[in-house]
Structure formats: C-alpha cells, structure tokens
Amino acid sequence: MPEMPEHPRRRPSAPLVISLLALVLALVATGAPATAARLITGQDVRNGSLTGLDVKDGSLRAADLADGAAGVTFFGRKRVLASAGDDYTASLAAAKKVVLLRQGPITVYGKCFMVGTTINYVVAVSTKEDGVLMDSREDSLVTEGSFLDVDTPETDRIMEEDSASAGTADSDAEDSSDFLILAPDGTTIRGWSGGALKTGALPGGNGPFGAGKVCLFTGGAFHS
Structure with missing residues (x-):
C-alpha cells in the first residue's frame, strides 16, 4: 500500500x-x-474561601476598608517640648494637645507641660458625644457611677500621667497605661499608651530625648 x-x-x-x-x-x-x-x-466569592495568604502584601489600603471596620493604630513616637507654667490645672489647660488617635467621637491625646521645675506628661481623652464609658488605671469614671461627657473636666479625663523633677528623666511602660473606651455610637477602643520625659541635662546625655524639656509619646490601640 x-x-x-x-x-x-x-x-x-x-x-x-x-x-x-x-x-x-x-x-x-x-x-x-x-x-x-x-x-x-x-x-x-464563597464565604471562607479567602484567607490572609490570598491577599498580596501591600495591596489593601485604608480606603479599601469600609467605614467602621476594625483596625489597629500605632501611635508612633511623638516628641513634644514642654510648655511653661506654675499651676498644675492652669498649665494642663494651656498645654497643646498632641493627637494620638481619633476614632468616631473620641480623641486620645497627650500633653507635656511644666509646673515650676517639674515636667509633666499626661495622656487624656475627649469626646463629642455624652455617655462614654472610660476606664483606665489612672482614672475610671464608670466605677464612680458616671460617664465621660463633652463637658467633663480635663482633670477627670486623664488616663495616664507621669512627672520628673529638674535634671532627671522617667518613663512609663507599665500595666498602668492601658485603657478601655466604649461610646454609645458603637465606637470601641482598647489601647495602651506609654512614653518618657526629661528636663535638664542628664549625666548620660540626652539619649532619644534631644535637648530641652521633652516628652516622648507612643502607644497603640485596637479600635472599631
């Protein structure tokens, strides 16, 4: 063939x-x-079919998350020069706010100020909504049978504080710096603050403070 x-x-x-x-x-x-x-x-997309391994690193931005989605905020490190003053209450009121976190009606902020030769460091909270539960190791309004309101005095809104006398430094990174905030609108914050302060010249130099009367703020929070 x-x-x-x-x-x-x-x-x-x-x-x-x-x-x-x-x-x-x-x-x-x-x-x-x-x-x-x-x-x-x-x-x-089938429920449960996507995991964190399926999401490319760096591909999600804050704009990709729905408003109110749970998040984590690191406060970073903020260096603040202390404002002058002689009276604690007046100096606290006059000191500049250093915003650490804003979530819903809540603002967590720090202040750094002098009372005579003593430097003072505070982390406090303010609200645009009445009836907020605020609990911290420094102050707890709920245990006193009250809540954080728009007009609550600043001295009753302090969640952490520290001080150091002339020529010394101090830091606060203990369990006394944690706080819980629950607002009526659903805003929830569970956070920790911490930092350090110094005034005058130190025997070992200025270290991370730099020159001057300085407070360093840091911390972080889970929030939704």
Missing part, C-alpha cells in the same frame, strides 16, 4: 503573528485584568 503523504506543517504567517501580538498589547493596555476584577463582586 503506498504511504500516505504527510500533511505539511504550516508556520504562522508574519501578518498573523503581528495581529496576535497587537491583540495581547491591546488587552494589557486596556487593563483587561482590572476589567475582570471589576466584574467580580463579593457575591461571587
């Missing part, structure tokens, strides 16, 4: 190759993957 002739192999023509390449480049240029991503909604 005569052998069947083999079908000749056809190579793609140059125009076909150019056309395919142009198609691929057009898809990339028009953002085909992004278009597909826009067509996929939460209803297309």
Whole structure:
C-alpha cells in the first residue's frame, strides 16, 4: 500500500503573528485584568474561601476598608517640648494637645507641660458625644457611677500621667497605661499608651530625648 503523504506543517504567517501580538498589547493596555476584577463582586466569592495568604502584601489600603471596620493604630513616637507654667490645672489647660488617635467621637491625646521645675506628661481623652464609658488605671469614671461627657473636666479625663523633677528623666511602660473606651455610637477602643520625659541635662546625655524639656509619646490601640 503506498504511504500516505504527510500533511505539511504550516508556520504562522508574519501578518498573523503581528495581529496576535497587537491583540495581547491591546488587552494589557486596556487593563483587561482590572476589567475582570471589576466584574467580580463579593457575591461571587464563597464565604471562607479567602484567607490572609490570598491577599498580596501591600495591596489593601485604608480606603479599601469600609467605614467602621476594625483596625489597629500605632501611635508612633511623638516628641513634644514642654510648655511653661506654675499651676498644675492652669498649665494642663494651656498645654497643646498632641493627637494620638481619633476614632468616631473620641480623641486620645497627650500633653507635656511644666509646673515650676517639674515636667509633666499626661495622656487624656475627649469626646463629642455624652455617655462614654472610660476606664483606665489612672482614672475610671464608670466605677464612680458616671460617664465621660463633652463637658467633663480635663482633670477627670486623664488616663495616664507621669512627672520628673529638674535634671532627671522617667518613663512609663507599665500595666498602668492601658485603657478601655466604649461610646454609645458603637465606637470601641482598647489601647495602651506609654512614653518618657526629661528636663535638664542628664549625666548620660540626652539619649532619644534631644535637648530641652521633652516628652516622648507612643502607644497603640485596637479600635472599631
């Protein structure tokens, strides 16, 4: 039986190759993957099918999270020069607020001020809504049968404080710096503050403080 002739192999023509390449480049240029991503909604994803391993590092931003989504905030380190004063209450009221966290109606802030030759460091809280439960090792309004209101005196809103006399330094990183805040609108904050302060020249130099009468604030919080 005569052998069947083999079908000749056809190579793609140059125009076909150019056309395919142009198609691929057009898809990339028009953002085909992004278009597909826009067509996929939460209803297309089975509950429990996505985990943290499925999310590319750095791909989520704060704008991608719904308002009110739970979060974690690190206060960083804030260096503040102490304001001058001689009376504690007056100096506290006059000192500049250093905002550490804003969540819902709540603002957690620090102040650094002098009373004579003593430097003072406080972390306090303010609210734009009455009836907030505030509990801390320094002060707890709820144990006194009251809540944090818009007009609560600042001296009753302090959650942490420390002081140091002339030529000395001190720091606060103990369990006395934790706090809990629950607002009527659902805002929830569980946090920790900490820091250090110094005034005058220290025998070992200025270290992380730098020159002057200085407070360093830091901390963090879980919130929703």
